Amino acid sequence: MTQGNVKKTRRQRREKLLPTIDSPADLKKLSIDQLPKLAQEIRDAICDQVSKTGGHLAPNLGVVEMTIAMHYVFDFSYDRLLFDVGHQCYPHKLLTGRRHLLPKLRTREGMAGFPDPHESDYDLFSVGHAGTSIPTGVGMARGDTLLGEGDRNVVALIGDASIVNGVAMEGLNNAGTLERQFLVMLNDNGMSIATPKGALAGYFDRVRISATYEEFKKRAREVLKRMPYGDALEEIYGTMGDMMKAAFHRGHMFEQFGLMCIGPVDGHDLPALVDMLEEVKDFGRPILLHCKTVKGKGFEFSTGDPTAFHSPKPFTVEGCRVEAKKGGRSFTAAYADAMIDVMGRDDKVFAVTAAMPDGTGLNKIMPAFPDRSLDTGICESHAMDMCAGMVKSGLKPFFAVYSTFVQRALDQVFQEVALHGLPVRVCMDRAGYVGGDGAVHHGFMDISMFSVFPKAALLAACDEPTLRAGLEFMRQYEDGPSFIRYPRDDVPADPIESDAPPFELGKAHLLRRGRKRRPDLAILAYGIMVYETLAALEELDQQGYDVELYDARFAKPVDIDLLRDLVDREIAVLTIEDHALAGGFGANVLEACNDARLSTDRIHRMGMPMRWVYQDSRAEQLGSVGLDAAGIARRVRTILDTSGAEPIDTPSTPDIRVNASHVDLPRRDTGTPRA
Amino acid sequence: MTQGNVKKTRRQRREKLLPTIDSPADLKKLSIDQLPKLAQEIRDAICDQVSKTGGHLAPNLGVVEMTIAMHYVFDFSYDRLLFDVGHQCYPHKLLTGRRHLLPKLRTREGMAGFPDPHESDYDLFSVGHAGTSIPTGVGMARGDTLLGEGDRNVVALIGDASIVNGVAMEGLNNAGTLERQFLVMLNDNGMSIATPKGALAGYFDRVRISATYEEFKKRAREVLKRMPYGDALEEIYGTMGDMMKAAFHRGHMFEQFGLMCIGPVDGHDLPALVDMLEEVKDFGRPILLHCKTVKGKGFEFSTGDPTAFHSPKPFTVEGCRVEAKKGGRSFTAAYADAMIDVMGRDDKVFAVTAAMPDGTGLNKIMPAFPDRSLDTGICESHAMDMCAGMVKSGLKPFFAVYSTFVQRALDQVFQEVALHGLPVRVCMDRAGYVGGDGAVHHGFMDISMFSVFPKAALLAACDEPTLRAGLEFMRQYEDGPSFIRYPRDDVPADPIESDAPPFELGKAHLLRRGRKRRPDLAILAYGIMVYETLAALEELDQQGYDVELYDARFAKPVDIDLLRDLVDREIAVLTIEDHALAGGFGANVLEACNDARLSTDRIHRMGMPMRWVYQDSRAEQLGSVGLDAAGIARRVRTILDTSGAEPIDTPSTPDIRVNASHVDLPRRDTGTPRA
Numbered sequence A, B: 001m002t003q004g005n006v007k008k009t010r011r012q013r014r015e016k017l018l019p020t021i022d023s024p025a026d027l028k029k030l031s032i033d034q035l036p037k038l039a040q041e042i043r044d045a046i047c048d049q050v051s052k053t054g055g056h057l058a059p060n061l062g063v064v065e066m067t068i069a070m071h072y073v074f075d076f077s078y079d080r081l082l083f084d085v086g087h088q089c090y091p092h093k094l095l096t097g098r099r100h101l102l103p104k105l106r107t108r109e110g111m112a113g114f115p116d117p118h119e120s121d122y123d124l125f126s127v128g129h130a131g132t133s134i135p136t137g138v139g140m141a142r143g144d145t146l147l148g149e150g151d152r153n154v155v156a157l158i159g160d161a162s163i164v165n166g167v168a169m170e171g172l173n174n175a176g177t178l179e180r181q182f183l184v185m186l187n188d189n190g191m192s193i194a195t196p197k198g199a200l201a202g203y204f205d206r207v208r209i210s211a212t213y214e215e216f217k218k219r220a221r222e223v224l225k226r227m228p229y230g231d232a233l234e235e236i237y238g239t240m241g242d243m244m245k246a247a248f249h250r251g252h253m254f255e256q257f258g259l260m261c262i263g264p265v266d267g268h269d270l271p272a273l274v275d276m277l278e279e280v281k282d283f284g285r286p287i288l289l290h291c292k293t294v295k296g297k298g299f300e301f302s303t304g305d306p307t308a309f310h311s312p313k314p315f316t317v318e319g320c321r322v323e324a325k326k327g328g329r330s331f332t333a334a335y336a337d338a339m340i341d342v343m344g345r346d347d348k349v350f351a352v353t354a355a356m357p358d359g360t361g362l363n364k365i366m367p368a369f370p371d372r373s374l375d376t377g378i379c380e381s382h383a384m385d386m387c388a389g390m391v392k393s394g395l396k397p398f399f400a401v402y403s404t405f406v407q408r409a410l411d412q413v414f415q416e417v418a419l420h421g422l423p424v425r426v427c428m429d430r431a432g433y434v435g436g437d438g439a440v441h442h443g444f445m446d447i448s449m450f451s452v453f454p455k456a457a458l459l460a461a462c463d464e465p466t467l468r469a470g471l472e473f474m475r476q477y478e479d480g481p482s483f484i485r486y487p488r489d490d491v492p493a494d495p496i497e498s499d500a501p502p503f504e505l506g507k508a509h510l511l512r513r514g515r516k517r518r519p520d521l522a523i524l525a526y527g528i529m530v531y532e533t534l535a536a537l538e539e540l541d542q543q544g545y546d547v548e549l550y551d552a553r554f555a556k557p558v559d560i561d562l563l564r565d566l567v568d569r570e571i572a573v574l575t576i577e578d579h580a581l582a583g584g585f586g587a588n589v590l591e592a593c594n595d596a597r598l599s600t601d602r603i604h605r606m607g608m609p610m611r612w613v614y615q616d617s618r619a620e621q622l623g624s625v626g627l628d629a630a631g632i633a634r635r636v637r638t639i640l641d642t643s644g645a646e647p648i649d650t651p652s653t654p655d656i657r658v659n660a661s662h663v664d665l666p667r668r669d670t671g672t673p674r675a
Helices: A010-015 A024-028 A032-053 A058-062 A064-073 A090-095 A099-104 A133-146 A166-175 A199-206 A213-225 A232-247 A253-257 A270-280 A300-304 A331-345 A362-368 A380-393 A405-420 A435-440 A446-450 A464-476 A529-542 A560-568 A585-595 A618-624 A629-642 B010-015 B024-028 B032-053 B058-062 B064-073 B090-095 B099-104 B133-146 B166-175 B199-206 B213-225 B232-247 B253-257 B270-280 B300-304 B331-345 B362-368 B380-393 B405-420 B435-440 B446-450 B464-476 B529-542 B560-568 B585-595 B618-624 B629-642
Strands: A080-082 A154-159 A182-188 A260-266 A286-292 A315-318 A321-324 A349-353 A373-375 A396-402 A425-429 A457-460 A482-485 A509-512 A521-525 A547-551 A554-556 A572-580 A603-608 B080-082 B154-159 B182-188 B260-266 B286-292 B315-318 B321-324 B349-353 B373-375 B396-402 B425-429 B457-460 B482-485 B509-512 B521-525 B547-551 B554-556 B572-580 B603-608
Touching: A024 A064, A032 A058, A032 A064, A032 A090, A032 A099, A032 A270, A058 A064, A058 A300, A064 A090, A064 A154, A064 A182, A064 A270, A080 A133, A090 A099, A133 A154, A133 A166, A133 A182, A133 B380, A166 A182, A166 A253, A166 B166, A166 B199, A166 B380, A253 A260, A260 A270, A270 A286, A331 A349, A331 A362, A331 A396, A331 A425, A331 A464, A349 A362, A349 A380, A362 A373, A380 A396, A380 A405, A380 B133, A380 B166, A396 A405, A396 A464, A405 A425, A405 A446, A405 B405, A405 B435, A425 A464, A435 B405, A446 A457, A446 A482, A446 A554, A446 A572, A446 A585, A446 B446, A457 A464, A464 A482, A509 A529, A521 A529, A521 A629, A529 A547, A529 A572, A529 A629, A554 A585, A560 A572, A560 A585, A572 A585, A572 A629, A585 A603, A585 B585, A585 B603, A603 A629, A603 B585, A618 A629, B024 B064, B032 B058, B032 B064, B032 B090, B032 B099, B032 B270, B058 B064, B058 B300, B064 B090, B064 B154, B064 B182, B064 B270, B080 B133, B090 B099, B133 B154, B133 B166, B133 B182, B166 B182, B166 B253, B253 B260, B260 B270, B270 B286, B331 B349, B331 B362, B331 B396, B331 B425, B331 B464, B349 B362, B349 B380, B362 B373, B380 B396, B380 B405, B396 B405, B396 B464, B405 B425, B405 B446, B425 B464, B446 B457, B446 B482, B446 B554, B446 B572, B446 B585, B457 B464, B464 B482, B509 B529, B521 B529, B521 B629, B529 B547, B529 B572, B529 B629, B554 B585, B560 B572, B560 B585, B572 B585, B572 B629, B585 B603, B603 B629, B618 B629
Parallel strands: A080 A154, A154 A182, A182 A286, A260 A286, A349 A373, A349 A396, A396 A425, A425 A482, A457 A482, A521 A547, A521 A572, A572 A603, B080 B154, B154 B182, B182 B286, B260 B286, B349 B373, B349 B396, B396 B425, B425 B482, B457 B482, B521 B547, B521 B572, B572 B603
Antiparallel strands: A315 A321, A457 A554, A509 A547, B315 B321, B457 B554, B509 B547
16 A cells, blocks of 8 residues: 655656546546556545544445445535445545545545535435435435436445434335336445444345356346336336345345345445446445445455544555554543443443444443443434333443434433433433534534433533543432543643542532632633643733633533522623533523523633634634634633623624635535624 | 114123223233224224314224234233334234223323333333334343343333334344344334335335234244243254244344344234234334234225324214314414425525325325425435435525424535525424424423524424415525424414515514514514414503514514614513423523623513423413413413512413322422423
8 A cells, every 4th residue: 555655757657557547437437457556546645644633444445336336436526425424435525526636634624524515415314323325316316306307317336334213214215116217335344433333233144145246147137138117117026026135135125114125245346346337327226235345445444443443543554564643641541431330330221322332431430330331322212212122121321422423312201211210321422523424523512412300410521530420420410410521632731630529410620719809700611621720820811811710610500609609799601512502501500590580691602603614724614613721711801801792793703604625516514603 | 883872771881891800810801802893992092082172083092913913912000011103002002901991092091102111011112203212222122131130021112113213223233232132113004104215115015924823923932932942042043043034024124133023923813912022022122013903904994094083183073974073274274385386486496394194285296286395205314315405406405393203304404405405395383382293292401402504494384375475485595494383273364464475584573563663572472473472462452551563473583673673672572482481482581682792681582481291282282381372361460569579480270180090199290490
């Protein structure tokens, strides 16, 4: 593989195929024999880039041939290609005129790590959550047909871990009722993110080719070649189905959903894939092509440890060793260690993840407590219900989940958890802006979702000691569900208090008293914003402002006694959070004060504004909306110097993604002003 | 069947079995031969009651035998019985000591229409949303086993429309990995709510008994009788699986999920069911028993039209005619007619429901526009994604869904709809308190869920003219998703304006000007609360209060110009909504004012308080939290007479369900005070 900036001769460069591909039209000019070479160049480009900047590696290496074959056979300037999860979109982007965006992968000026309609009309949906390609594809298939464009073929790409997600299975069940072309490309690598844990994973293992692809082709071609459309299709479909089943294996699972199933076939055999797709391309019924692929294909380190190379940080290859560039200690790592302590103290505690053992720290917990930990696979709805059942049985489940993915379990939190006052503990990693993963992964609405539930306790950790104290509070809190949030970031290396005092329900914690009895301003910072505020205070102190600082700790219930005291003493208050302003911690403060008939005239709020923020570093994202030290200092000065008559949302950067690659469909996602 | 108060002789009464059943222990004293008679008595009792008060009829009649058989074989004072959706729980309640609650079915003092842990320890979860019995059961199975009580058998009852719901399929996939007893009782009536629309519905139709139950029994008994536990089970499981497949049909769908599947069997053959359950009772692997039942079994009118008798209003049987007691014109009916008009004007409009054609009015729309309407079955997540795809194709989908069920689609609204600014139109029926269905069905969080999304427009209709105007606004609104809410209630017979002026984004509508230039109070009523307020004003007018009334129309964006004007003129403001106070319309008003640096000192809020409200009439529920005319008048007087220093939540009734039947497990779900 290519590493770094290996110099190439002019001749070598001339021979390269990838630089000649500015759109899928250029791809179609190549002969089938040239495609494997193109695949290798795409692999090299991706490995090279991810080693420098980090990004999704193994998923992309696994689908290079499938992507080339799909673009070679279909015309996605007219046909519809839907991605699922979407972290396997790099080859697709390289083939659709976005090579030039690769060097700035996952930054504001560069290529998004997920499909993105802002970048290209070839991307239909920004995705990042699993299972949506089939249901959105069903909608497009129905829509196109109804609008007289039923000849637009629809192709939904989906992985084996994703296809067993609830919305995907609902989609399959509905796809089976379509009476038109609809192709599901199943990318079965046996471990889409981590190893899938459901029973169907075993099913995929059992499904094996019992006859060769060549055998199938010989028989199927005879049928397909003379295929009439219309009524006769029904009969031929039956015949074909029988033949294929006989040729391959008996009774593919998804045939029960009404799809004709073909495969499994080798997802890396380019000529065979192209041949197969040519044959099924215009088949007028829902069909599933089961492709077996190797995650990380073509990069030996990656195939050896595909989970580690799912989405690595920058790394270097030194001979036969791969060295990941070291980062600091993450909140995720701190969570794992804190949970191991909690589980050592309390044998009722049970740790759950939904397919994110690495991302949530469960990979460290599971070996320590194999009987009291479980990875359910990608199914947050089921996982939340399972936790509710576990509480009923007497366990104390802690469900570690990304803030953005727990959105999938809102209704379960309502009916099975909160309505029964069950103390399910939800630990929300990646709260706030998440950096390179961009808008599909921000944890921006966990407070607004869960504040509506009686007895729900909403907490935040700002550093490792508060994370430990928060988890201990949750272990003991039995009156209802509890939710703690922490960012995709390193824990502060030098915490304010190395041993945080215990959390008390609804009580904020004074971190720094003002100099005067009546300071200029009291800041109630929620979670990690405590540390951004501390940084801002260095500057503000020097400028002579007298600011008191509280770690708010609870977004629900908020500390109404503290608020009453501050309001009564006519001290201005500023709430700061890396959560949406709408329905967030500050909003809860306003509601609580209004309920208690406390004036909110001196209360100000900072948080994530009412607009989408796209991929970039987390620091850049926070800075762009003023949630960094500089922005906080600026805001404090504005409040104290102008009696707070400032506009709410003063981003230091424009709120539209500037992207040179997309001129056809300029979209303004600036958000309506919050009203 | 028994109808009304047919007089019975003393002797007839003595012979009755049902009055002797105070708990499942009494049931077990009966002989198998007596069970069919008991089944008939249960049917009679349910028909009799539902004809008087309304309630779920056909679902309960369909599961009488299954319920008796389960209680006869298992001991659910120790074993675990999980209901799904739960509207089929009446026979279960009659067998578990709750006969005396039946006469006040679906009221505060009577029997809840859904399972309810407040009533009895035999009910594990309050349910009403589909698909949860399997995932919660998986949690209990894992929990019990881990805590050394793995001998507690777990039984999850689920219908054929519910089992294809996403969370149920996720649960099945995980159930397949259990290495212990786990029984799924599939109640396949071919039409769990309306006719299921997915491909699996066809699958269920295809699954037919290819050998008799007796044949199965003969073979299976030989194996089961000498069944050792432990390692040998694996082999026997395989053998049994093969035998059963051979005996019944080939390759049951759910075997792919790792469950052994038996059936279909006749779900009304009590002796056979008991025999079958005895045999599989302690089988140490996940197993699915596929029971074919007839929805409405035993009541001829109900089997003839099970959809109409799914949850009828009170009715009378006159000879061979059934007469439903007529109600007024519902918002649902008004929606259907309004949509038919919209669809007549705009051929891009597409109407969608997720298994609720009757409840949403689609049953009237679908015959009028068969090509532009669709029932997806119970799969709100898929339906929302499908709508997103349809918008991408150029259609204007209107998704009619209960407010409580759209909670299932929050993440799809986020990623596939709002993130892309797609104008999916969501029409939320049954917003606010829903009456007899109780806490599992209230629409209390649609505003707090969706207010966080840029460009989302949140509307409410207060009567038929505003519903029409609101839908027309949504048809034209293309900047993002729009959401309209309306209650489970009749439209006001005498609307304030027979032709409501068009909706303008973020603009409230003045309905009644105050007498003075600066009235005592301005009420901003959201949706149907307009009419409760109008009723309150009759009283307040007489008492000399000068109140101005606005139809708020939009919860997002709120009318900041109006608010500025009112605040500047120092007029007190009261917001009223039948939505949770937390994150609701009033909360959005507070946030908007704070952002605009308008004082909220004179702003007051009324809405649904932070506690669960249980089954009763909608009017009683509204009254119990002060959201009726009397409560509004009371609140207005308090604000104007005491400068608003009143407590926020002053229910006129206690907030705990008083229920004589449950003494073992008193639960206080009073909610923590909103803080």
